Amino acid sequence: MMETAAKENNCSGQRYSSILLWLILLFSPSLSYADDPTVTIKKTDRCPVCGMFVYKYPKWVAQISFKDGSYYFYDGAKDMFKHIFDTAKYTSGKTAENIKDIYVTDYYEVELIDAKSAFYVLGSNVLGPMGHELLPFKDQEAAQEFLEDHKGKTIIRFQEVTPALIESLDHRT
């Protein structure tokens, strides 16, 4: 009898611990990966620059999160840069200095990567939802491979992107 009771106690103890484990598992991602980009795109999320619904173009999503907790999605790196270069115009009261994280979608891996460390291919024959784009890659090799496969012209880094370059993308035919 004692043995059975002990076994029962043990069982219920195991059950509680497994429930606890489940609870930990359930809530842990939001705690341990708090700094990860918010990838849940709602159907109502729009690019603040062009007004496009971003969920339609998941492969091209870029994201900026601000220090105040707000975040915005874009339908391509081009519009994201437009927002960075003129933050107050598209989101009044916000400045580029308040930007916390910037993410772009790696064209090959289709996952969000840090925009500042990404490699951008220009002049390729691949068009984004907004026409000519900067195609982001997480490493130089992938960017180079894409450049060769898709008649790209140059590979540039985040710091090299200028407002004039973004404007030139809009005027390419």
Place this chain on the structure above:
Amino acid sequence: MILHPTVIANLLAAYISSFMVLYALFYGVQILKYWDIENGHELQLVLERKTYLISTLLGYVFGLQLLSLFLYIFTADSLTPLFVGSMCAAGTLNVDAFGYPTLVLKIVNFIVAGLWLVLNYADNQGYDYPLIKKKYLLLAIIAPFIVLETILESAYFLSMKADVITSCCGSLFSSERTTGLGSEMAALPALTMQRIFYGVMFCTLASGIFFYIKGLGGYFYAASSLLMFLVSLVSIVSFISLYIYELPTHHCPFCIIMEEYHYLGYLLYSLLFGAVVSGIGIAALSPFRQVESLKHMLNGFIRKLALASLILYAAFTALVTYEIVTSSLVIAYEVVY
């Protein structure tokens, strides 16, 4: 050409309209030339019989013409995914040189076709075909525009190529562009435009109510309703769109027809077009108030048109005001984007 069901529907509607209008015009010209109600000549009897067929036929054709404006916009919107850079009808209409001219012509034809229907309804109320020559004269004026619209629409759809990079409405209706009517409207100061909209709307509604009660100032109301229509179109681009999208820089008049905005644009434009057609209809019918066979009904019909126009403009204003009040966007100071 892109073989899309909506494109085929548009072209079919356009060809049917043009063919029927030309057929009607053939008899219309004979009516204009030989119509004489006092005469019992054989040709007169033929024309009298034909006019029933033609006016019924034109009733349907112009009804189709009214619907075709919305079908055209719907088509442009549904072809959006086929063109790089396009996110709504604005980009699709920009894929070649004929998209926007067709749209303008469709808007003009919507109004004149609506006027013809108003005139036709009044004419059918009189026993002696009182407005027959007027309505066929109007048909003769409208017909070239309908045919021109069909030609432009065909050119638009036939020269469509899927590999074209078009402009997004975000840049077409943006003050960043230096040219284009869209950007000029977008560049208008939103707060000032808002005041103008409500000011002109107040005058229009006041003059309409005055006309409805006193029966005076019909022409003035018709002119104000046309002015109000134009002011409203500019207002949609200038500030109404901003409140609906809740984005300070997005001025597009086409995105509002999308599913994501609950097709609100269709409702807004239906109210607006209905209001202007019934408003101008007052001026079109007013000269005939003394016609003997129409005396008993025309004043009543004109008052009904005024009431319809007033209700539609009031509903439009109420809807716009609701969108402004419930929007999370606040235009607190004048910044032009």
